[in-house]
Amino acid sequence: MLKLSLIGIGCGDPAYLTGKAIDAINAADLILIPRKGEEKSDLADLRRQICADVLTNEATRMVEFDLPVRDSARENYRAGVDDWHDAVAASWSREIDKHLGKDGRVALLIWGDPSLYDSSLRIARRLESLPTIEVIPGITAIQALCAAHALSLNEIGEAFLVTTGRRLREGGWPDGVDTVVVMLDGGTAFEALEPEGIHIWWGAYLGMADEIIHSGALADVGATIVAARRAARERHGWIMDCYILKRGSV
Template sequence: MLTLSLIGIGCGDPQQLTLAAIDAINAADLILIPRKGTAKSDLAELRRAICAQALSNDRTRIAEFDLPVRDAGEEDYRKGVDDWHDAIAATWSEQIARHLGGEGRVALLIWGDPSLYDSSLRIARRLDPLPLIDVIPGITSIQALCAAHALPLNEIGEPFLITTGRRLREGGWPSGVDTVVVMLDGAAAFQTLDPEGLTIWWGAYLGMTDQIIMAGELAEVGSRIVAARRAARERHGWIMDSYVLKRRP
């Protein structure tokens, strides 16, 4: 029987690992670490550091592999993502067969939590043969962002919405809510909104040593966030950020 453990590891700080995550890491026969090119080598290195700190089982093997790249030129966004997931699933299956065979426990260390804006669960269900899937939840970037700002996410008795930068840019402020959490925003979509009455809490590299946070009235700090974001991307070659927007009722 083949078991695939998707282990939420938080946002980069090894101290965010839960005891369940540490147990799952040590229960694995094989840990797969994806490489996303030289620009994002920090992500693989952080996974290596987590294994070095948490792994006490000397029989657990670690294998690294190059992650397929999504075709950003595909006009049909959904089809492009679907094809990309197929390619990743094929790569996972190949690595498992090469290093483990058809039996045992393989683990992948998932940034944040496997259930939130991460496609590992969808990809796992495309594997051939289909393994038993085991999920260990982790601290999300939303939790890390709110903690960094000492921010209560929801207003008393009020809902909030989690969305993407693309959806915010294309659809504007969502109806029915005064609090919006924005993830996967490659182009600072908050710039497309009327800043009047909006407050932003922004963070990048949350939980890492290079963490950056900024907050304030959007009209006042929006341009500073854009500049800080651009400088950080140039310095690191990549950026992972998220933010909360609240609108005065």
């Protein structure tokens, strides 16, 4: 019987790995390590380093493979994502069939946590031979961001909303909340907001050696963040960042 373990590994610092994650890594017969091109080789390097640090089961095999690239130019966003998920599921199935077959434990090391703005669970349910799915939770980018800024995410008795840069840019500030967490922002959607009365806590490469954080009144630090983000992307070839916005007194 095939079992798939989706193992949350945190968002950059190998020390964020939990004991359960270490156990699941060592229980695997096969660990798949996706490659996302030279620009994001750091992500594969981190997965390799984690396995080098904690993998003690000599029978566990590690296999690297190239992930399909999403067509970000598709006009229909959801249709483009669906097609990409199908392609990724097909690549997972090929590697599992080739290196493990229909019986055993296969693991994927998931950046952050598999439950939060990650597609692994949706992709897993598209596999040709549907496996038993095990999820090992990991430290999220939101947790790492709050820790980096020593910030309490919610105000007393108040709600907050987690959304995407695309939705913030298209819809503006969400109704009913004064705290917004923004993830998957391909640019700097906060620039579409009127900055007065808004504070921002921003971070990139959270938990990694190259971590960058900035915070303050959006009107004061917005341009600094835009410039820092642009420079970091040019330096690394990729960027993974998120931020928290709060309205009112801080």
